[in-house]
Amino acid sequence: MTQLKHAGGRKMLRILSRVSASSLQTQRNLNAAAVRRSLCCAASRSAPLCSGLAVNIMEPKLYRPPPEVRGMTLLDKEAFTRTITVPALRVPAGVLNKVVKSLRKSSIQRPGVPRVVQDEEGSSDFRLVLLDPHKVTSPNSFSEAEAEALRAFGVAQELQHYNLQLTYHNLKSEEVLEAVLPQGQDVTSSFSRVGHIAHMNLREHQLPYKNLIGQVIMDKNPGITCVVNKTNVIHSTYRNFKMEVLAGEENMVAKVKENGVTYEFDFSRVYWNPRLSTEHQRVVQLIKRGDTVFDVFAGVGPFAIPAARLGANVLANDLNPESYRWLQHNCKLGKVEKKVRTFNLDGRAFVQGPVKQELPALLKEKAAVHVVMNLPALALEFLDAFRGLLHQEPSCEENLPTVHCYGFSKEGDPETDVVKRASRSLGFPLENRCSVHFVRNVAPNKDMMCVRFTLPKEVLFSGDHEQTEPSEEPAPKRQKCEEAKDSM
Numbered sequence: 001m002t003q004l005k006h007a008g009g010r011k012m013l014r015i016l017s018r019v020s021a022s023s024l025q026t027q028r029n030l031n032a033a034a035v036r037r038s039l040c041c042a043a044s045r046s047a048p049l050c051s052g053l054a055v056n057i058m059e060p061k062l063y064r065p066p067p068e069v070r071g072m073t074l075l076d077k078e079a080f081t082r083t084i085t086v087p088a089l090r091v092p093a094g095v096l097n098k099v100v101k102s103l104r105k106s107s108i109q110r111p112g113v114p115r116v117v118q119d120e121e122g123s124s125d126f127r128l129v130l131l132d133p134h135k136v137t138s139p140n141s142f143s144e145a146e147a148e149a150l151r152a153f154g155v156a157q158e159l160q161h162y163n164l165q166l167t168y169h170n171l172k173s174e175e176v177l178e179a180v181l182p183q184g185q186d187v188t189s190s191f192s193r194v195g196h197i198a199h200m201n202l203r204e205h206q207l208p209y210k211n212l213i214g215q216v217i218m219d220k221n222p223g224i225t226c227v228v229n230k231t232n233v234i235h236s237t238y239r240n241f242k243m244e245v246l247a248g249e250e251n252m253v254a255k256v257k258e259n260g261v262t263y264e265f266d267f268s269r270v271y272w273n274p275r276l277s278t279e280h281q282r283v284v285q286l287i288k289r290g291d292t293v294f295d296v297f298a299g300v301g302p303f304a305i306p307a308a309r310l311g312a313n314v315l316a317n318d319l320n321p322e323s324y325r326w327l328q329h330n331c332k333l334g335k336v337e338k339k340v341r342t343f344n345l346d347g348r349a350f351v352q353g354p355v356k357q358e359l360p361a362l363l364k365e366k367a368a369v370h371v372v373m374n375l376p377a378l379a380l381e382f383l384d385a386f387r388g389l390l391h392q393e394p395s396c397e398e399n400l401p402t403v404h405c406y407g408f409s410k411e412g413d414p415e416t417d418v419v420k421r422a423s424r425s426l427g428f429p430l431e432n433r434c435s436v437h438f439v440r441n442v443a444p445n446k447d448m449m450c451v452r453f454t455l456p457k458e459v460l461f462s463g464d465h466e467q468t469e470p471s472e473e474p475a476p477k478r479q480k481c482e483e484a485k486d487s488m
């Protein structure tokens with residue numbers, strides 16, 4: 001609870017400036033800046049304590065918690081309590097709302113701190129409007145418009161002292177962490193939100209404070225009831241992170257909404273990345289009712305389910321049994337279980353099984369066929385699965401599948417790089433026959449790209465069942481922290 005106390009000895013403390021309404025009146029014809037200058041001079045002449053306040057309120061970062069909290073590893077919320085002096089204006093209750101509205105830019109804005117308090121030592125006809133001590137240091141701090149409004153509402157521009165007790169609850173998470181963590185070190189407290197879970201990627205120097213950081217993030221973000229930190233490895237196959245609970249409940253089953261669709265899954269056992277929602281939407285927008293979608297690396301369904309909701313027939317696959325289970329669950333949740341057939345196969349086996357089985361009939365139809373391959377660390381290399389997949393060329397080639405294949409690139413020219421790798425995997429040059437979309441930068445010098453192309457009939461019917469030479473770079477088995485971020 002924020003506790004607010006009017007400063008004792010109001011007579012001693014109260015006045016920064018004493019400018020009567022009449023003196024204001026006499027200066028009406030002066031320009032506003034001159035008026036404010038004179039207010040300031042009057043203040044420094046008539047109120048001996050004003051310089052004290054001025055020094056105090058000029059101090060930047062007034063809201064900074066007491067220095068004793070530095071180095072704290074176990075959160076002691078009481079230790080953050082301190083009293084600061086803030087400027088205030090005595091405002092007649094009758095014009096309070098209008099004045100508060102006019103002073104929006106100058107009034108105090110702190111979590112849990114009211115802008116208006118009782119004037120305990122004054123008449124009950126007045127209230128105190130608390131002002132931001134970083135913005136209002138003297139009566140001439142008000143803007144022209146504010147000064148004008150104060151005059152119009154008959155509010156004397158006399159700054160009062162108000163003793164405000166700030167507690168842990170009135171501090172922002174960055175302020176708490178900045179005060180606790182070693183000085184000069186990065187205190188970035190960013191996280192990804194997945195339902196009720198805040199997902200952090202703490203740096204080495206933050207680890208001694210990890211539980212405190214978790215608690216602060218939970219306290220300061222309504223709806224977050226669990227904070228986890230990625231450990232520095234990513235499961236090589238299923239793309240889920242090992243994670244440690246820093247604060248809150250150990251419930252890893254999250255419920256999220258993306259592009260209007262609700263998903264549920266165990267975040268510790270499947271892949272989910274809130275930063276891919278735009279990409280999911282971009283691809284799904286290309287899909288029409290009656291189309292067929294093969295989602296080779298479907299995860300828990302963020303391409304498959306929206307596509308099915310649009311009326312597409314979907315075959316969705318994931319090797320991770322947990323993803324597969326949640327994919328099925330989400331199909332039911334989204335009421336599309338009749339439109340989505342689910343598989344728990346390796347991507348290559350999915351292409352050479354269900355895809356191979358369905359394609360011949362689909363190639364003769366009009367509705368489009370899409371193949372989505374979102375496993376950026378490896379998908380480009382999986383394209384060889386399409387080589388010589390079918391034996392008999394259809395009479396017309398119009399309905400060849402459109403492939404959306406994702407890849408990471410660390411090259412200076414990521415577009416050329418991913419096209420080259422896709423071409424090598426297919427055994428067919430895609431240059432000038434594909435479009436490349438930049439999805440996002442996942443780490444310094446590492447981009448996620450999407451190559452879109454019509455699967456060439458020369459590949460599909462090549463009779464060449466050989467797979468590409470293994471690429472020079474072996475598939476990463478374990479990725480470091482930085483790369484773990486990549487797949488997010």
Ligand SMILES: C[S@@+](CC[C@H](N)C(=O)[O-])C[C@H]1O[C@@H](n2cnc3c(N)ncnc32)[C@H](O)[C@@H]1O
Pocket residue numbers: 237238239270271272273276296297298299300301302303317318319320323345346347348374375376487
């Ligand atoms: C980067 S995630 C993408 C998931 C989902 N498409 C999305 O956009 O959120 C890749 C998915 O591929 C799955 N996966 C990894 N290796 C696989 C393989 N060899 N065959 C099929 N699925 C695989 C993982 O379990 C994971 O769910």
